[in-house]
Amino acid sequence: MKPLPSLDVLKTFLVVAQKLNFTRAAEVLNVTQGAVSRQIAGLEAHLGYALFARQARGLALTHHGALLIAPLQQAFAQIDDALAKGGAQSGILRVKCPTCAMRWALPRVIRLQNERPELVVEVTASVSHGVEFNAEQFDAAIVFGAAPSLKGVTAHHLFDEVLTPVCAPELWKPRKNVAPTPDDLAGKTLLHPTRDRRDWLSWLGAYGYAGLPSTKAQHFDTLDLAISSAMQGLGVTIGDVSLIEEDLRAKRVIAPFSLCVPSGAAYYLVYPERPAPSPALQQFAQWLGDEAARTRASLQARTHAAQA
Known part of the structure; x- marks a missing residue:
């Protein structure tokens, strides 16, 4: 045979x-x-x-x-x-996550498992921003982009992508009593999380600038790599305020500008409608939704403070 x-x-x-x-x-x-x-x-x-x-x-x-x-x-x-029935019985959840969202998701998942060790969540990082449940063995995924419209998939909005420049504290020397402008970026190395520079151009466009204020540039394949390089003092990158919430609080990076620009994209938790989500997956979705609500509230407070 x-x-x-x-x-x-x-x-x-x-x-x-x-x-x-x-x-x-x-x-x-x-x-x-x-x-x-x-x-x-x-x-x-x-x-x-x-x-x-x-x-x-x-x-x-x-x-x-x-x-x-x-x-x-x-x-x-x-x-x-x-496999889903086996995972439901063992309490193991397999979750796919884009590398850009790991900075937000991983600390929270580790905290969840410390609080509730009976719920095991195995997170797999991927450069892909989407998921194909019919071809990949995951119970759920965090995806990035436009609102998912996949048939047979449940999607929960987590938070929107909101962009602003960030850098290491030692790299930025603010002018006394003068608000920064994009002209202050002249001569600095701009770190681009995309090859087409769309994130920088979008933010600068909202500021009223048509081009880049500096010819010095480095390009990366992922936002996470660009942010990590900015933390090392290698330049200024565009960061998603929600993803770097903890880094801003710990002052590993600073956001010199008050202007934050929504990109139109967002992060979602998605999982198949069939088979019906296990109790463990339902609990995880509820918990992650609560975490995302706190992140949205933090962003809203930051936006209001910048406008005051």
Whole structure:
């Protein structure tokens, strides 16, 4: 009897079947495009027939490939259900979190587990801002971006992204009795958490500036890396006020400007509607929602103080 393909390879097939593009599937799976292509080629060789027709503008499912989708989706749904029931019985929650949100989430999760050791939360950091519950083994996820509109997924708004420049205290020398302006950033190294510099440009635009006040720049792939570099005194970055709430309170960084600009994006806790959320997941969602409410209240108080 021919051995069965691995579950990872079959998951890859389902994601490629959904995206019909190796590159987009690789982004979802957080692997290289070449790895996805090799897995599909190996699966086709193992089965003895083609699953996709390669076309100039992407992929198309063959007849054989289309026949596999429903049975595999049903099989993975049964596996997910079994794992979810096992997790509910053990009290273990598997939560995916983007690296940018770990600065906010991880200290709170550790505090929760110290207070309630019977509830075990395993947090996995990822550079991805989203989640594919049909392809990833997580009970819940913190996601970043626009309001999720995924079918069959429950979403709880945590807090909005609100941007302002931050840096190490020793890097900023305020002028006595003079409010800072973006001109004070001239000559300083600007740390960009995105390659397109959109966060800096958005904040400067709200201030009435059309361009960057400094030609010195360093770019990072994640907000967390930019903030960590700012804490080391390497430059000034744009930070999300809510994510660095504890760092501001401990004066690991300062926010020299009173202007805070909503980016239009936000953080959400999401989890599948089916199977029904376990008692542990319901408790975690309630607790995280309470923590987020305190963060929103802190941001509101900061905004009011800046406007006074």
